[in-house]
Amino acid sequence: MHPRKSLTLALAGLMLATASALAQPTEIRIGVALEPPALDPTAGAAEAIDVVVYQNIFEGLVRIDQTGAVQPGLAESWTISQDGLTYTFTLHEGVTFHDGTSFDAEDVKFTFDRLLAEGSVNAQKALYEPISDVTVVDPTTVEFTLSRPDGLFLFNLGRGDAVIVAPESADNNGAEPIGTGPFAFVQWDRGSRVVLEQFGPYWGDKPALTKATYLFIGDTATMTNALLAGDVDGTNNFAPEALAVFEGNPQFKVLVGSTEGETILSTNNAKAPFDNLLVRQAMAHALDRQEVIDGATYGYGVPIGTHFAPHHPYYLDLTSTYPHDVEKAKALLAEAGYPDGFSATLKLPPVAYARLSGQIIASQFAEAGIELELINMEWAQWLEDVFANKDFDLTIISHVEPFDIGIYANPDYYFGYDNAEVQSLNDQLNATTDEAERLALAQQIQTIITQDAVNGYLFELAQTGVWNGKLDGMWQNAPVEGVVLRDIHWVE
Structure with missing residues (x-):
């Protein structure tokens, strides 16, 4: 081959390679189910x-x-x-x-x-x-x-x-957050999206991404269509009932991992009739945990019998404490003074696992004589009425904070559980760094809150992410809340 022609081809190849490198995407669009009520994590629980x-x-x-x-x-x-x-x-x-x-x-x-x-x-x-x-x-x-x-x-x-x-x-910071992180806030179009851009003077290692847009898409069908159409590049927690659409499709990565989300039938322990242990025990026997898991998480949830993550070394398996037994539930209700059962409300936030679990539990409770009125709420309303004002009978929510069993030692917490022994044990747990002692204390607390049937312990929420197959660096598991962008990048 003529040397000049060889050089020309080499230069052309270099130009093509350079163009390819320049064409590598550096932006990402992430679909999330819930819009935050504000953007200051030091001033909100969401x-x-x-x-x-x-x-x-x-x-x-x-x-x-x-x-x-x-x-x-x-x-x-x-x-x-x-x-x-x-x-x-x-x-x-x-x-x-x-x-x-x-x-x-x-x-x-x-x-x-x-x-x-x-x-x-x-x-x-x-x-x-x-x-x-x-x-x-x-x-x-x-x-x-x-x-x-x-x-x-x-x-x-x-x-x-x-x-x-x-x-x-x-x-x-609630409206225009300013931090030190690798991404700076650009804009928040309420009801639609939040846009972040890479912060040029960032002190640490620069992320591969230059821009990230969080799009609020609460409907599963809409999220599915957005993923298939390429309008969003991924979501960290996709509805498990629709995962089959993406499993086996080489254009997508399905990442199934664990979370710190204990999903519970949260109960207002400070309000009659739920202040009666016999009533709470009756509800525990009325629950068919596996049916809830199969119906609300399509089998992805892990059963729990207490408020602790099963993957944690301190976890104690207490799922057999109150086995599903409708007749036992009826007998306990009669002993508590409710031979004909009672009626209550079940307030549900706008997430699929809660809405689906609510329908299943309402059917289960009806068999024992407890009639539930399902009330669907938007997220802001749930935070105000249920979490802040404690205006509820029952609700279903996943508590995603890590190692949060200490909430049972706070009588002012929204489910109103007041137990001096738990408060003392929690003080001891907080005060010790000895692992053997911490294990024993954590398991004592787990046992007490389960026996007290403080809440209905359902399942540990799975993280089921769906991402563009050319993305890498996403977290499979969620040991804390967040979609951390620092390692996410596009690959060929």
């Missing part, structure tokens, strides 16, 4: 907030990876005193918030003073109660003093509730 902002817009001193392990975040390292009461964090230098203001130890102190303040609206404020003082040693060093050892302190610092915010922007 998982939908963290799905958009966790580790994307906002970062903590540490971060949780997809295995559930604690990794460095805004703190590059830390030391722990021998008595477990002093944590000293060394912060990364050169970090800025998305509005250009600098990050340093003063922002850390501000964040936790605000979180622990009397008027704080942080949904998990109780988790940080052991913090007695936060001291700025110098701009890149901050010291936490605890009132007691806390075996989950570092993990809790990695949750969305503890991301670092700045005094200059904190008050407006």
Whole structure:
């Protein structure tokens, strides 16, 4: 071959390769079922907030990876005193918030003073109660003093509730969030989408993605069509009843993993007749857990008998405590003074697992004489009426916060359970770092809340993601709430 022709072909090949490289996508469109009520994870309980902002817009001193392990975040390292009461964090230098203001130890102190303040609206404020003082040693060093050892302190610092915010922007983070993360907030078209773009001056490793758009699509059929048409590139948690459309299709990746979502028939323990243990036990016997799993999760849910994730080493299998037994349920209702049963309302948030579970449970309860009126609610209404105002009889919800059994030690929590023994055991659990002791205490609490039938324990929610087959780096499991963008990238 003529050398000049060979050179021309080589250059053409190089140009084609370069064009191909330039054509590699760097944007992603993610479909999510729920629109967040706001975008500040330090001021709201909704998982939908963290799905958009966790580790994307906002970062903590540490971060949780997809295995559930604690990794460095805004703190590059830390030391722990021998008595477990002093944590000293060394912060990364050169970090800025998305509005250009600098990050340093003063922002850390501000964040936790605000979180622990009397008027704080942080949904998990109780988790940080052991913090007695936060001291700025110098701009890149901050010291936490605890009132007691806390075996989950570092993990809790990695949750969305503890991301670092700045005094200059904190008050407006609900509408225009400003953090230190690899992606900056661009716009929120309410009812439609949130747009994020890569933050140029980001202090850490640059993500492959330059832009991410979260599209709010609550209807399964619409989400299915959007995925098939390529209008969205993936979703982290797709309706299991429609997964068969994508399984075996090489154009898509179906990722089935675990979550921290204990799905429960949440019960208002402070309200008659549910303040009666016999009534709650009757409801537990009326439940056919496997039927709910088969009907509401299409077999993907894992049965639970208590409020704990089955994949956790502390989990105790208590699923046989109240076996499905309609006659036993009727006998317990009669003993409780309800020989003819009773009527109640079941308020359901707008997620498929709740709506489907509600229909199945209503049928099961009817066999025992309990008539349920199903009330479908939008997410904001559910958060206000049920979670905040405790205006409900029964509801169905997946509690997705990791290691959240401590909510049973809070009598003011929305399901109104008040048990001094559980509160004492939880205090002991929080105070010890010895693994054998923690295991024993956690299993004691699990046993008590199951025997008390505080709630109807149904199943652990699976994470069922559907993604474009050319995407990689998505989390298969969900040890914390969020759709973390940092490792997602397009491949050939």
